[in-house]
Amino acid sequence: xxxxxxxxxxxxxxxxxxxxxxxxxxxxxxxxxxxxxxxxxxxxxxxxxxxxxxxxxxxxxxxxxxxxxxxxxxxxxxxxxxxxxxxxxxxxxxxxxxxxxxxxxxxxxxxxxxxxxxxxxxxxxxxxxxxxxxxxxxxxxxxxxxxxxxxxxxxxxxxxxxxxxxxxxxxxxxxxxxxxxxxxxxxxxxxxxxxxxxxxxxxxxxxxxxxxxxxxxxxxxxxxxxxxxxxxxxxxxxxxxxxxxxxxxxxxxxxxxxxxxxxxxxxxxxxxxxxxxxxxxx
Amino acid sequence: xxxxxxxxxxxxxxxxxxxxxxxxxxxxxxxxxxxxxxxxxxxxxxxxxxxxxxxxxxxxxxxxxxxxxxxxxxxxxxxxxxxxxxxxxxxxxxxxxxxxxxxxxxxxxxxxxxxxxxxxxxxxxxxxxxxxxxxxxxxxxxxxxxxxxxxxxxxxxxxxxxxxxxxxxxxxxxxxxxxxxxxxxxxxxxxxxxxxxxxxxxxxxxxxxxxxxxxxxxxxxxxxxxxxxxxxxxxxxxxxxxxxxxxxxxxxxxxxxxxxxxxxxxxxxxxxxxxxxxxxxxxxxxxxxxxxxxxxxxx
Numbered sequence: 001x002x003x004x005x006x007x008x009x010x011x012x013x014x015x016x017x018x019x020x021x022x023x024x025x026x027x028x029x030x031x032x033x034x035x036x037x038x039x040x041x042x043x044x045x046x047x048x049x050x051x052x053x054x055x056x057x058x059x060x061x062x063x064x065x066x067x068x069x070x071x072x073x074x075x076x077x078x079x080x081x082x083x084x085x086x087x088x089x090x091x092x093x094x095x096x097x098x099x100x101x102x103x104x105x106x107x108x109x110x111x112x113x114x115x116x117x118x119x120x121x122x123x124x125x126x127x128x129x130x131x132x133x134x135x136x137x138x139x140x141x142x143x144x145x146x147x148x149x150x151x152x153x154x155x156x157x158x159x160x161x162x163x164x165x166x167x168x169x170x171x172x173x174x175x176x177x178x179x180x181x182x183x184x185x186x187x188x189x190x191x192x193x194x195x196x197x198x199x200x201x202x203x204x205x206x207x208x209x210x211x212x213x214x215x216x217x218x219x220x221x222x223x224x225x226x227x228x229x230x231x232x233x234x235x236x237x238x239x240x241x242x243x244x245x246x247x248x249x250x251x252x253x254x255x256x257x258x259x260x261x262x263x264x265x266x267x268x269x270x271x272x273x274x275x276x277x278x279x280x281x282x
Numbered sequence: 283x284x285x286x287x288x289x290x291x292x293x294x295x296x297x298x299x300x301x302x303x304x305x306x307x308x309x310x311x312x313x314x315x316x317x318x319x320x321x322x323x324x325x326x327x328x329x330x331x332x333x334x335x336x337x338x339x340x341x342x343x344x345x346x347x348x349x350x351x352x353x354x355x356x357x358x359x360x361x362x363x364x365x366x367x368x369x370x371x372x373x374x375x376x377x378x379x380x381x382x383x384x385x386x387x388x389x390x391x392x393x394x395x396x397x398x399x400x401x402x403x404x405x406x407x408x409x410x411x412x413x414x415x416x417x418x419x420x421x422x423x424x425x426x427x428x429x430x431x432x433x434x435x436x437x438x439x440x441x442x443x444x445x446x447x448x449x450x451x452x453x454x455x456x457x458x459x460x461x462x463x464x465x466x467x468x469x470x471x472x473x474x475x476x477x478x479x480x481x482x483x484x485x486x487x488x489x490x491x492x493x494x495x496x497x498x499x500x501x502x503x504x505x506x507x508x509x510x511x512x513x514x515x516x517x518x519x520x521x522x523x524x525x526x527x528x529x530x531x532x533x534x535x536x537x538x539x540x541x542x543x544x545x546x547x548x549x550x551x552x553x554x555x556x557x558x559x560x561x562x563x564x565x566x567x568x569x570x571x572x573x574x575x576x577x578x579x580x581x
Contacts, residue, residue, distance in 0.1 A: 006386075007384060007387075020392065023396065026396060027395065027399075030410070032410075032421055036413060049421055096299040100298075104295060105293045105296070106300075108297070109296065113576070114572065117575055119311045123537055125518060125536070126318055127314045128544065129321060129544045133550070153307065153310050156306065157307070214405070216404065216523070232406075235405050235406065235523075250413060257402055260398075264397070264398060272394075275397070
C-alpha cells in the first residue's frame with residue numbers, strides 16, 4: 001500500500017476544486033429532489049425553474065402525517081420493522097454458518113459455499129412467483145412476515161460470504177487457547193470469535209438492513225394492504241395515483257433516503273468494507 | 283446416538299453451525315428455484331391456481347415465448363440495457379477511480395460521498411430520474427433548452443425512442459460508485475515503486491497505464507465486470523417504477539416482462555418461464571464469477 005506522498009500547493013487546490021465539481025454534478029439529482037420537496041406546487045411548475053425554493057414550503061412533509069392512505073410515516077415504520085426483522089434473521093443465521101465455512105473442513109462445505117454464491121446472484125423474478133404461491137399456502141401472505149422472510153434471503157448469502165473472510169483471518173490459536181481453558185465449541189464461538197468478528201458482523205447487519213430497505217418487489221407483491229406496505233411500495237402506489245404531485249413525491253423520496261443518509265454518515269467505513277469485501281475475495 | 287455424536291465431533295461440527303442458514307435458504311430459495319422450473323412446465327394461471335388443477339404441458343411455454351414478439355423484444359432490450367450500462371459505468375467509474383486515487387486533499391471524502399447513489403433504494407432513484415427527465419418541469423429539458431441544444435421539450439420517458447436511454451442513464455448513475463470503489467481499492471494494491479521505477483526508465487503516463495495499471499488490475503476488472511453484469515442483468519425495480527416496460531414495450535426487460543406475465547396478466551407459468559430464461563443467461567455469465575471466487579477454496 002505504501003505511504004502516500006501528498007500532493008500540495010496549487011496542484012492540490014486545482015484537483016480539490018475539480019473533484020468537488022464532479023461530486024456536485026453526480027449528486028445534483030439528490031439536490032434537485034430535496035429542493036423540489038421544499039417548493040410549492042406552483043413554484044415547481046414555474047418556468048424557468050428556480051434553483052432554490054423562493055418560498056419555503058414544508059407542507060409536503062406535514063400533509064403526509066395527517067391524512068390519506070399514503071401516510072408516509074406509517075410506511076416508514078413498516079419498512080423499518082421489515083428491514084429490522086430481516087436483518088436479525090440474516091445476522092443470526094449467517095454468523096454461525098460463516099464461522100463454520102471458514103474454520104471447519106466438513107463434508108459438503110464446498111457445495112454449501114457454492115450454494116450461497118449462486119443464491120447471491122439470483123434475480124427476484126425467479127423467486128417471486130413460487131414464493132407468492134408458497135406464502136399463500138403458509139398463510140403469511142399479506143403480513144409483514146412475508147416481506148421479512150423474503151428479504152432475509154438477500155442478506156444471508158451476502159453476510160455468509162463476507163463474514164467467512166473475517167472469521168478466516170482470525171488466528172486459530174485464539175480458539176485453541178479457549179479450548180485449553182475449558183471452553184466448549186459453542187462457548188469459544190460465542191465468547192471469543194463473535195466479539196473479534198464484530199466489525200464484520202456490523203457490515204452484514206448494515207447491508208442486510210439496506211437490502212431490505214431498498215426492496216420493492218417483495219413488499220409490493222406479498223403485502224396487499226396499503227397500511228402494511230413498506231415505504232418503497234408506498235411511493236410506487238402514490239406515483240400511480242398522483243403521478244405529477246411532485247412536491248409530495250419528492251418529499252416521499254427524501255424521507256425514504258433519511259435512514260440511508262444516517263447509515264452513510266455513521267457507518268461509512270463499514271459500507272466501503274462491505275462493497276469491496278463482498279465482491280472481490282479478500 | 284453415539285454414532286451421531288462421533289460424526290459431529292470434529293470437522294463435521296461445522297455442519298451443525300451452518301445447518302440453520304442452509305435449511306432457511308433451502309426452504310426460501312432452493313425450493314422456489316425448483317418449483318419455478320416445475321411451474322414453467324405447467325399451465326398455472328389465476329383461474330386454476332386455487333382449484334389446483336394444473337397440467338404438465340412440457341416445454342410448450344418456452345416454445346410460445348420464442349414466438350412472442352414482446353418476449354423477444356425484452357430479451358434484446360435486456361442485452362442492450364446491460365451492455366450499455368456496463369460500458370458507461372465502467373469507463374466513468376474507472377476514470378473517477380484513477381482520478382480519486384491521486385493523493386490530494388479531498389480525494390477520500392469525495393470518494394465517500396460518491397457511494398450515496400449506490401445506497402439509495404432503486405424505487406427512489408427511479409422517482410428522482412422521472413423528476414429530472416419530466417417533459418414540462420424537467421430540469422434536463424430546461425438545461426438543454428438554455429444551451430440551445432434543443433428548441434422543443436423532449437418527451438424523454440413517454441417516447442419509445444428515448445425511454446431506454448433515460449433508464450440506462452439512471453442505472454449508470456447507480457453503477458458508477460460500485461465501479462469506482464472497487465477499482466480504486468484495486469488501484470491501492472499496486473505498489474507505488476513500480477510507477478517510480480518506470481518513470482526513471484523514461485515511461486510516460488500512457489505507457490505506465492497500459493503496462494502497469496491495466497495488467498495488475500486485471501483480476502479486479504474481471505470481478506467488477508462480471509458482478510456488474512450480474513447486478514445489471516437482473517435489474518427490476520428501477521425500470522418497473524420508471525416506465526413499467528413502456529412506452530410500447532420499448533423498455534421491457536426480462537425481469538419486468540416476467541413480472542407482468544405473473545402479476546398483471548396472472549399467467550404464473552409464463553412468468554416463470556421468462557424468469558428461467560433470465561436465470562439461465564445469468565448463470566452462464568455467473569459461472570465465471572463462481573470460478574473466480576471458488577479459486578483457492580480447498581476442500
